[in-house]
Amino acid sequence: MKVSILQFPGTNCEYDTQHAFESLGASTEIVWHKSQTIPEDTNLLVVAGGFSYGDYLRSGAIAKFSPVMKAVAEYANKGGKVLGICNGFQVLTEAGLLPGALKRNDGLHFISKHHTLKVENNDNIFLEKLNNGDVVNIPIAHHDGNYFIDDAGLSELHANNQILLTYSDADGKAKNPNGSVESIAGVCNKEKNVFGLMPHPERAMEAILGSDDGIKMLQGFLES
Amino acid sequence: MLTAIVNVSLKAGVLDSQGKAVHHALDSLHFNHVNDVRVGKQIVLKLDTDNKEEAMKDVEKMCEEILANTVIEDYAIELI
Numbered sequence: 349m350k351v352s353i354l355q356f357p358g359t360n361c362e363y364d365t366q367h368a369f370e371s372l373g374a375s376t377e378i379v380w381h382k383s384q385t386i387p388e389d390t391n392l393l394v395v396a397g398g399f400s401y402g403d404y405l406r407s408g409a410i411a412k413f414s415p416v417m418k419a420v421a422e423y424a425n426k427g428g429k430v431l432g433i434c435n436g437f438q439v440l441t442e443a444g445l446l447p448g449a450l451k452r453n454d455g456l457h458f459i460s461k462h463h464t465l466k467v468e469n470n471d472n473i474f475l476e477k478l479n480n481g482d483v484v485n486i487p488i489a490h491h492d493g494n495y496f497i498d499d500a501g502l503s504e505l506h507a508n509n510q511i512l513l514t515y516s517d518a519d520g521k522a523k524n525p526n527g528s529v530e531s532i533a534g535v536c537n538k539e540k541n542v543f544g545l546m547p548h549p550e551r552a553m554e555a556i557l558g559s560d561d562g563i564k565m566l567q568g569f570l571e572s
Numbered sequence: 573m574l575t576a577i578v579n580v581s582l583k584a585g586v587l588d589s590q591g592k593a594v595h596h597a598l599d600s601l602h603f604n605h606v607n608d609v610r611v612g613k614q615i616v617l618k619l620d621t622d623n624k625e626e627a628m629k630d631v632e633k634m635c636e637e638i639l640a641n642t643v644i645e646d647y648a649i650e651l652i
Contacts, residue, residue, distance in 0.1 A: 406641055413638070442641065449643040451582070454589045496586060496644050527589065 349374040349570050352390040354420070354436070356381040356411045361397035361433065361550065368550035368562065369394075372570055381414035392429045392569045393420060395436030397489075397548060407450060407492045408438030417443055429473065429569060430542045434490055437534070437544035446537055446544045447505065448497035453490070454527025460489040462558055463525060465533050465547060466516035469509040472540045477564040483520050484513075484561035486547040488533075493546040495528035495535075502529060508538050513545060574619045576631045577650040580640045581612030615639055624651055 351369045355362045355378050366376045377387050381400075386393060400411035411417070417439075424430045424445050432440040440446045453459060467475055467482040478484065497505065505511050512534040517523040524531040526546075534545025549562030582588045588610050595609040617634075619627050631649050640647040 405638070409638060409641065441643075449641050451586070451644055452589055454587065456589055456593055494589075498643075527587065 349391050350387065350389045351376045351392045351394060351569075352387050353378050353394045353396050354381060354416060355379065355396065356398070356400035356414060356439075358400045358402055359396050359398035359435070361435075361548065364548075365394055365396045365433070365550045368553050368566060369570075371553060372563065372567055374570055379416060381411070381416045383416050384419060386416065386419050386423055390423070390428065392431060393423060395420070395430065395432040395439050396550075397434030397436055400435055400439060403435075403492070406438075406442070407435060408440075408442040411435075411439045412443040421445065424537075424542050427539070427541050431474070431569065432542075432544040433548055433550065434493075434546055437546055438492065440542060440544045445542050446535060447501050447510075448495055448529075448532075448535065450490075450492045450546070451494045451496055452492055453494050453525075458489075458491040459493070459525055461487065463488045463547065464516050464518050464520075464523075465513040466520045466522075468511045468514055471509055472512070472536055472543070473568050474536070474543045474565060475512060475568060477568050481520055483516060483518060484565070485552065485559040486549055486561055486565075487551045487558070488525065488547045490526070490546050493526045493528070495532045495546070497529055497532075504538075505532075505535060510535050510538065510540075512536055512543065513547070574621060574624065574627050575652050576617040576619055576627060577652065578615040578617065578631065578635060578639055579612055579648045579650075580615065580635075580645050581610050581647075582644055583646050586644050627651055
């Protein structure tokens, strides 16, 4: 199992992501954004979190034109599995590989804390190790995590079970930290091979550090 | 030489939380006659052409591709 992790100028979660997947037994490779290709043996491509290009213009807006993004789109369109975490989610929406957009948090603050999330749809490789309605404890750390999609887009997400996770309290009741439409924390594309979420499962790998709920999420990719 | 002034702002109907915060601040400074505040950004481009039609087409393309995210933002272009 080979996980390739994209690195843009300003990415800062690539080594955490690498550590997380290696601790689950995967081999990893970090791919610099200037590369025109992604490693051929890639089983999962991760767009890691951080602040690509300093979040200039809009979060993820400039990264989408990096040389490697063409290869990412080709890989995704051929059915390759892609996971965008935090800034990676923003990059994937900007690139049009995932629906919607992320805007400034309603409270205008950068939010950095553990947050509980409710699993909405587990009929995909990312969440298949969890049950619908399960609550996981995963850190969030973002300024632009306020998920927006128009009404037509939202109905489509519902119709195709594309809503992966929503922000909730410990009992699974909706609790919205940033203003996201329907408290959405993560979505996938219609084909269910491109996934994006604002929370950081790669930071929830060890109970002693607050939570190891990320293990079940990332493991889904390794066994599929 | 033309200059393009591009104004990018959140679409009507998309909550502008920065605008709301500024509105609130104005209120607390007793500027009480403000009905609504929208915060956007202005991008100024110096263009290497005098052809307005061509320039407009070009800048529109820039807006669609990168300067604005048309999922949440509108843009307006002024050429001078």
